[in-house]
Amino acid sequence: MTFPPKLSPLQSRFAASLVASLVLLAVYVFLTKPHFAYAVELDARIPREDHNHYLILDEGDSDLFGDGTYCEQEEASLVARAEAGVSALANNDPQNRNINIGETQHWVFPQESIDGPGGAIGPGLPSENVEERDLDQNLHGLRKRQDGKRVYITINTCLQPSSNTTGDGPNKSIPPQLQMYISLSERDQRPGPGSGDTVDVDGGYALYEVDATSDVYIGVSGPNTTDFTGIWNYEIAASIDAPYHGSKPNVANLHFVDSDNHAALLITNDTTQAQPNETLYQEWMDLTPPWGVFAANQNETAILGVKNSFCGLKNTARIAANVPGFESQNVAKMTNRGLGGKPKEQFYITGLNATSRYWGFLVMNGNSTAYGNGVVGGGGTVWQAINFQTKTEDNCALMYNLSFCSEVAYAVPTNPNRFAPTTGLPELAALYDSNAAQMYQYFNYSLQQIPCNTTSSAQYSLARNCDDCARAYKQWLCAVTIPRCSDFSSNDPWLKPRNLGRPFANGSSISASQLNIDQALLNAVATNSSRNPMIDNSIQPGPYKEVLPCKDLCYDLVQSCPAALGFACPLERAGLEDSYGSRSNDSGVISCSYLGAAYYLSGAETMAPGAMRNVALLVFAVLLMNLF
Ligand SMILES: *[C@@H]1O[C@H](CO)[C@@H](O)[C@H](O)[C@H]1NC(C)=O
Ligand SMILES: *[C@@H]1O[C@H](CO)[C@@H](O)[C@H](O)[C@H]1NC(C)=O
Ligand SMILES: *[C@@H]1O[C@H](CO)[C@@H](O)[C@H](O)[C@H]1NC(C)=O
Ligand SMILES: *[C@@H]1O[C@H](CO)[C@@H](O)[C@H](O)[C@H]1NC(C)=O
Ligand SMILES: *[C@@H]1O[C@H](CO)[C@@H](O)[C@H](O)[C@H]1NC(C)=O
Ligand SMILES: *[C@@H]1O[C@H](CO)[C@@H](O)[C@H](O)[C@H]1NC(C)=O
Ligand SMILES: *[C@@H]1O[C@H](CO)[C@@H](O)[C@H](O)[C@H]1NC(C)=O
Ligand SMILES: *[C@@H]1O[C@H](CO)[C@@H](O)[C@H](O)[C@H]1NC(C)=O
Ligand SMILES: *[C@@H]1O[C@H](CO)[C@@H](O)[C@H](O)[C@H]1NC(C)=O
Ligand SMILES: *[C@@H]1O[C@H](CO)[C@@H](O)[C@H](O)[C@H]1NC(C)=O
Ligand SMILES: *[C@@H]1O[C@H](CO)[C@@H](O)[C@H](O)[C@H]1NC(C)=O
Ligand SMILES: *[C@@H]1O[C@H](CO)[C@@H](O)[C@H](O)[C@H]1NC(C)=O
Numbered sequence: 001m002t003f004p005p006k007l008s009p010l011q012s013r014f015a016a017s018l019v020a021s022l023v024l025l026a027v028y029v030f031l032t033k034p035h036f037a038y039a040v041e042l043d044a045r046i047p048r049e050d051h052n053h054y055l056i057l058d059e060g061d062s063d064l065f066g067d068g069t070y071c072e073q074e075e076a077s078l079v080a081r082a083e084a085g086v087s088a089l090a091n092n093d094p095q096n097r098n099i100n101i102g103e104t105q106h107w108v109f110p111q112e113s114i115d116g117p118g119g120a121i122g123p124g125l126p127s128e129n130v131e132e133r134d135l136d137q138n139l140h141g142l143r144k145r146q147d148g149k150r151v152y153i154t155i156n157t158c159l160q161p162s163s164n165t166t167g168d169g170p171n172k173s174i175p176p177q178l179q180m181y182i183s184l185s186e187r188d189q190r191p192g193p194g195s196g197d198t199v200d201v202d203g204g205y206a207l208y209e210v211d212a213t214s215d216v217y218i219g220v221s222g223p224n225t226t227d228f229t230g231i232w233n234y235e236i237a238a239s240i241d242a243p244y245h246g247s248k249p250n251v252a253n254l255h256f257v258d259s260d261n262h263a264a265l266l267i268t269n270d271t272t273q274a275q276p277n278e279t280l281y282q283e284w285m286d287l288t289p290p291w292g293v294f295a296a297n298q299n300e301t302a303i304l305g306v307k308n309s310f311c312g313l314k315n316t317a318r319i320a321a322n323v324p325g326f327e328s329q330n331v332a333k334m335t336n337r338g339l340g341g342k343p344k345e346q347f348y349i350t351g352l353n354a355t356s357r358y359w360g361f362l363v364m365n366g367n368s369t370a371y372g373n374g375v376v377g378g379g380g381t382v383w384q385a386i387n388f389q390t391k392t393e394d395n396c397a398l399m400y401n402l403s404f405c406s407e408v409a410y411a412v413p414t415n416p417n418r419f420a421p422t423t424g425l426p427e428l429a430a431l432y433d434s435n436a437a438q439m440y441q442y443f444n445y446s447l448q449q450i451p452c453n454t455t456s457s458a459q460y461s462l463a464r465n466c467d468d469c470a471r472a473y474k475q476w477l478c479a480v481t482i483p484r485c486s487d488f489s490s491n492d493p494w495l496k497p498r499n500l501g502r503p504f505a506n507g508s509s510i511s512a513s514q515l516n517i518d519q520a521l522l523n524a525v526a527t528n529s530s531r532n533p534m535i536d537n538s539i540q541p542g543p544y545k546e547v548l549p550c551k552d553l554c555y556d557l558v559q560s561c562p563a564a565l566g567f568a569c570p571l572e573r574a575g576l577e578d579s580y581g582s583r584s585n586d587s588g589v590i591s592c593s594y595l596g597a598a599y600y601l602s603g604a605e606t607m608a609p610g611a612m613r614n615v616a617l618l619v620f621a622v623l624l625m626n627l628f
Contacts, residue, residue, distance in 0.1 A: 085105075085106060086106040086107065086108050086189060086190065086217070087105075087106070087107050087108070088107070088108050088109075088110050088113075089107055089108065089109045089110075089113070089218075089236065089237065089238040090113050090238075091113050091116060091117075091118070091119060091238065091239055091240055091241070092119045092237065092239050092241065092244055092373070092374055092375065092376055092378060093237065093373050093374065094235045094236065094237040094244060094372070094373060094378070094379055095107070095235070095236055095237070096158065096233065096234070096235045097233070097234060097236075098159075098231045098232070098233050099178070099220060099221070099222045099231060099232045099233070099234065100222055100231055101161060101222050101223070101224060101225055101228070101229075101231075102221075102222060102223070102224045103221065103222050104190075104192040104193065104219055104220065104221035104222075105219070105220050105221070106189070106190045106191075106192075106217070106218065106219050106220075107217070107218040107219075107220070107236060107238075108189070108215050108216065108217050108218065109151060109153065109212075109215065109216040109218070109238035110215050111213075111214050111215050113238070113240070114148075114149050114151060114212055114213075114214075114215075114216070114240060115149070116240075118240050118241045119239070119241045119374065119375070119376040120376065121241060121242070121376045122367055122369065122370070122376070124367070125271070125287075125290055125368065126271075126272070126280055126283040126284055126287065127280075128272070128274070128280055148211040148212045148213035149211065149212060149213075149240050150209060150210075150211055150212075150240065151209070151210050151211070151212045151216055151238060151239070151240055152207060152208070152209055152238070152239045152240075152241075152242060152243040152244065153180075153182065153207070153208040153209075153210075153216065153218055153236070153237075153238050154205070154206065154207050154208075154236070154237055154238075154239075154243045154244050154245040154246075154379065155178065155180055155201060155205065155206045155220065155234055155235070155236045155237075155245070156204060156205060156234060156235045156236075156245045156309040156310060156311040156312060156379060156380075157177070157178055157201065157204030157205070157232060157233075157234050157305070157306050157309050157311070157312045158204075158232075158233040158234055158235055158306075158309070158311040158312055158314075158315055159230075159231065159232060159233035159312070159315055160175045160204070160228075160230075160232050160302070160305050160306060160312070161175045161225070161228035161229055161230035161231060161232065162175075162228060162229065162230050162302070163175070163227060163228055163302070164227065164228060164229045165227050172227065173301045173302050174301055174302055174304050174305045175225065175228045175232075175302070175305050176223045176225055176228075177200070177201040177202065177203075177204070177223070177305065178201045178204075178220055178221065178222055178223070178232055178234060179193070179198060179199075179200070179201060179220070179221050179223060180198075180199040180200075180201055180206050180208065180218065180219070180220055181193075181195065181196035181197065181198055181199070181218070181219035181220075181221070182196055182197045182199060182208050182210070182216065182217070182218055182219075183195065183196040183197070183216075183217040183218075183219075184210065184212065184214065184215075184216060184217070185217075186214075186215070188217065189215075189217045190217065190219060191217055191218070191219040192219040192221055193221060195219075196217070196219060202249075202308060203247070203249065203304065203305065203306060203307040203308035203309065204305060204306035204307065204308055204309030204311075204312040205245065205247040205308035205309050205382070207243050207245075207247070209243075216238070218236070218238075220234065220236065235311050235379065237379055239376065241376040241377075242376050242377050243377065244376075244377060244378060244379040245309070245310065245311075245379035245380065245381075246310075246364070246377060246379070246380065246381030246382070247308040247309075247381065247382050248381065248382070248383045248384065249307075249308050249382075249383075249384055250384060251383055251384055252269075252383070252384050252386070252600070253268050253269050253362055253383045253384070254266055254267075254268055254293070254360055254362040254383060254384070254386050255267050255268070255269070255386065255598040255599055255600055255601050256360070256386055256387075256388040256598065256599040256600075257346075257400075257409050257410065257597070257598045257599070258398055258409065258410040258411050258484075258597075259352070259388060259389065259390045259391055259398060259411065260390070260391050260396050260397050260398040260411045260421075261352075261354035261355070261390055261391045261392060261393065261394055261396070261421075262350060262351070262352050262353075262354065262390065262421060263348065263349060263350040263351075263352060263390075263398050264295075264348075264349045264352060264358070264360075264388050264390065264398070265346060265347070265348055265349075265398055265400055265409055266293060266346065266347040266349065266360055266386070266388070267335075267338065267344050267345065267346045267347070267598055268291060268344050268345045268346075268362065269344065269601075270338075270340060270342035270343065270344050271284050271342070271343050271344055271345070272284055272342060272343055273340075273342060274342075276336075276341070281342075281343060284334060284343035285334055285336060285343050286334075287334055288369075289322055289332040289333055289334055289345045290345070290364060290368035290369075291322065291332070291345050291362055291363065291364055291368070292320060292321060292322040292323035292332065292362075292363050292364065292365055293320065293321045293322065293323075293330075293332070293347045293349065293360055293361065293362055293363065294313040294314070294317035294319065294320050294323065294360075294361040294363060295317060295318075295319040295320070295321075295349055295352070295358050295359065295360050295361070296313075296316070296317045296318065296319065296358065296359050296361075297318075297353065297356055297357070297358055298356070298357040298358060298359055298387070299356075299357075300316075302316070303316045303317065303359070307359075307361065307382070307385055308382050309382065310363055310365070310379060310380030310381065310382050311379070311380070313361055313363065313382065314326065314380075317361070319349060319351055319352070319358075321347040321348070321349055322347065323363065323365055324365055324371075328351065330347060330348060330349045330350055330351075331347070331348045332345055332346065332347045332348075333345070333346060334346075337400070337406060337407055337409060337596065338407070338409075338595075338596035338598065339596040339601070340596075346400075346409075348398075348400070350422075352390045353390065354390055354391065354392055354394075355389075355390060355391070355392040356389065356390050357387060357388075357389045358387070358388050358389065358390070359385045359386070359387060360385065360386045360387075360388055361382055361383070361385050362382070362383040362384075362386075363380060363381065363382050363383070364380060364381045365380050366378045366379070366380055386600075388599075391411065391486075391487050392487045392489055393487045393488055393489065393544070394416045394421065394505060395413060395414055395415060395416065395485070395488075395504070395505055395541045395542055395544050396411035396412065396413065396414065396485035396486065396487065396544060397411060397412055397413075397414035397416075397419065397421065397425060397428060397485075398410070398411045399411070399412050399425060399428065399429050399432070399482075401429070402429050402432070402433040403433060404433045404434075404436055404437040404440070404478075405432070405433055405436050405474075405477075405478035405481075405482055405595075407475070407478060407595035407596055408432075408478055408482050408595060409595075409596075410484045410485075410547075410593065410597065411484065411485045411486070412428070412432060412482055412483065412484070412485050413483060413485045413498075413499075413530065413535055413539060413541035413544050413546075414428055414485075414539060414541055415505050415539050415540050415541050415542070416505050417505050418539065418540070419539075428539070431534075431538060431539070432481070432482045435481055435532075435534050436477055436478055436481045436482060439477055439481065440473070440474060440477055443470075443473055443477070444470075446565060447466055447469065447470060447565070449564075450466060450562050450564060450565070464559065464560045464561075466562075468560040468561075469557075469560045469561035469562065469565070471560070472553075472556045472557045472559075472560035472561065473557055473560075473561065475553055475556070475557075475594075475595055476549070476553045476554060476556070476557045478595060479549040479550075479553050479593055479594060479595060480531065480532075480549050480553075481532050481534075483498075483530070483531050483532070483535070483546045483547075483549075483593070484546065484547040484549075484593035485541075485544050485545070485546065485547075486544070486545040486546065486547055487544075487545065488543045488544050488545055490545055492545075492591075494547070494548070494581055494582075494584075494591040494592065495545035495546065495547060496526070496527070496545060496546045496547075496548055496578070497527050497543065497544075497545050497546075498526075498527060498529070498530050498531070498543065498544055498545065498546050499527075499528070499529060499530055499536065499541065499542060499543050499544060500527050500528055500543050501528045501529075502536070502540065502542050502543065503542055504542040504543060505541070505542050510543055526578050526579075531546065531579075547581065547590060547591070547592060547593045548579065548580050548581035548592055548593065549579075549580055549581065549592060549593045549594070550580065550581055550582070550583055550592035550593060550594045551569065551576060551580035551581065551582060551592070552583070552594075553580075553594060554569040554580055555569060557569075580592065581593070587599070587600050587601065588600055
């Protein structure tokens with residue numbers, strides 16, 4: 001929605017100088033044509049669609065085309081005019097401007113806008129608390145009448161100066177933050193260094209909230225520094241509805257699932273705890289993915305200067321998923337894979353470098369369905385950043401989206417020569433998946449011999465039925481036939497080396513010196529081959545390390561299935577440790593493989609160990625021997 005160009009008295013006072021400014025501007029632009037290159041570049045990077053340009057041009061606008069270098073003559077007149085240069089903000093109407101090192105710019109959110117109509121607040125994301133939301137909005141409306149309206153002033157740093165020193169260290173590469181100053185007093189209409197309330201900008205973001213009855217005056221200044229050159233560019237907005245820009249630096253809502261040497265899989269928290277048969281669940285699953293992700297290599301530390309700014313991340317990050325307007329897009333979609341089977345959004349991020357640490361920033365573009373001028377919260381929101389890292393070796397491939405083992409989402413052993421990293425994944429996935437499905441079919445035949453669907457008194461157990469058994473078997477089977485792969489070069493103690501006797505994909509073998517040390521390992525069948533012969537025969541990944549399946553998967557299988565099926569887990573200190581791993585108390589460590597694993601999301605479904613049974617090995621002895 002747009003506002004008619006209505007001039008406040010303050011604005012009218014300067015309207016006279018508008019013509020003069022435009023003439024000056026034209027002369028300036030004409031004289032300094034090369035600067036257009038920057039303007040075009042800036043325009044391409046910053047969405048500036050449908051801004052209402054009814055504002056009075058002042059010293060800031062004239063510099064939109066520049067990099068801070070004025071002609072001497074012009075500078076004199078521009079600065080003279082700047083003595084009174086204050087630009088007006090309208091409700092939910094962001095303004096974008098360049099600012100030089102050491103410069104201060106002034107804005108006002110006039111009373112007319114504060115008393116004016118609010119914007120239309122959308123329905124938001126699916127939620128069960130629709131009534132609560134409405135109530136909130138009514139309360140909000142009530143409070144407006146009492147002690148002035150609540151006003152939200154927000155700022156996003158979009159571009160920042162770059163370091164002109166070669167030294168290392170974060171202080172040398174992260175420019176100082178802009179400062180915001182607020183004044184509610186008629187007598188101080190130009191707050192800046194030394195006057196007004198100081199609002200610290202953090203990571204390129206600041207929010208100032210106040211119940212206002214009259215004009216709100218805002219100053220923005222670029223701190224003085226000699227270690228950096230260039231300009232800042234920022235977006236400032238005022239709203240009587242909700243903060244136009246959002247930042248939730250303390251709210252974790254993104255998690256790292258796994259990576260290979262060029263891609264990573266990230267997921268959000270569960271978006272609802274609703275049951276699959278409830279409409280809320282379906283609403284989420286049918287939703288166009290509402291979040292996006294930016295990713296940045298951690299050696300590009302300057303991005304920390306804008307880590308809470310949607311606009312800053314959009315201009316600075318090189319990698320994005322599901323952010324409209326960004327060049328190379330990665331895939332995002334809603335999924336119900338993972339612990340509990342609840343809806344969540346997943347991001348498959350490619351184009352990463354090997355052996356690198358990255359930051360991942362969860363963001364929302366505007367309110368997720370609309371953004372920009374006139375949209376309540378149209379400036380976007382940024383959540384807490386996460387760390388993740390890519391693998392070194394090329395023989396682990398991140399795999400997800402299988403049809404039978406649909407819960408698998410981690411790196412698996414691969415051979416890059418047989419399955420091209422970018423195009424061969426579906427074929428690799430089909431190979432693992434059909435192998436597991438085939439084995440499940442054998443199991444199914446056996447399960448059909450068991451009296452499952454009789455009266456409860458004839459069932460093998462009152463606590464578990466055949467459906468439990470089938471579920472536990474599938475979980476176990478997928479985790480065991482599709483091993484979770486880790487770098488061979490990783491030294492994490494819980495990893496199991498595999499396939500040591502075979503050559504790497506590049507043809508080289510483990511060196512003789514390494515073999516001398518590890519001769520015992522090589523002699524053991526478990527480390528000289530893969531867990532699953534299909535891998536050695538059809539994939540031939542060469543040496544890799546495996547994150548062993550969690551032992552609770554095996555216990556759950558034994559507990560859930562009828563004894564007649566003859567499942568048994570190996571005993572502790574008699575083979576269990578070679579085949580299964582234990583969960584870590586540290587949620588930042590995935591020390592054993594279970595379906596739905598993600599870093600910093602603890603496995604809520606952990607099975608209690610205990611019911612180890614000495615069940616005679618019958619029907620599945622051979623199958624299990626191979627897989628254990
Ligand atoms: C930067 O330094 C100049 C000269 O000392 C001063 O006029 C200006 O106010 C300073 N700017 C800020 C933002 O502190
Ligand atoms: C986002 O804002 C637009 C325009 O105000 C509105 O139509 C839409 O419903 C909002 N979306 C959500 C998810 O609230
Ligand atoms: C950085 O660049 C600015 C402007 O070009 C200059 O004034 C300043 O002295 C430079 N600082 C260093 C440490 O080179
Ligand atoms: C997401 O889950 C994590 C870990 O369970 C929790 O700490 C965090 O508060 C959750 N975030 C949201 C937005 O619910
Ligand atoms: C959904 O299923 C659960 C059992 O799984 C049942 O208790 C509940 O009543 C069902 N809800 C609806 C809305 O059908
Ligand atoms: C990967 O490394 C190249 C240089 O080797 C660098 O130019 C590029 O920005 C890096 N990409 C990412 C996503 O880190
Ligand atoms: C960042 O790391 C990548 C490798 O991941 C490297 O290619 C690039 O040159 C590094 N960039 C900087 C600025 O150090
Ligand atoms: C072959 O690959 C392995 C594992 O990635 C690596 O350790 C080794 O140095 C490579 N050998 C050659 C000759 O590139
Ligand atoms: C996931 O698999 C389905 C078929 O099983 C396919 O249609 C879809 O394109 C795949 N999605 C991704 C993101 O790979
Ligand atoms: C076993 O196979 C039959 C026929 O293919 C199928 O109907 C049934 O659902 C399967 N049982 C399980 C537990 O998957
Ligand atoms: C038991 O019967 C129910 C309904 O008759 C069926 O859905 C289920 O698949 C059966 N379970 C097995 C293991 O055959
Ligand atoms: C390890 O496996 C390789 C390849 O299958 C084989 O040639 C070698 O003899 C095995 N070594 C031992 C000690 O079993």
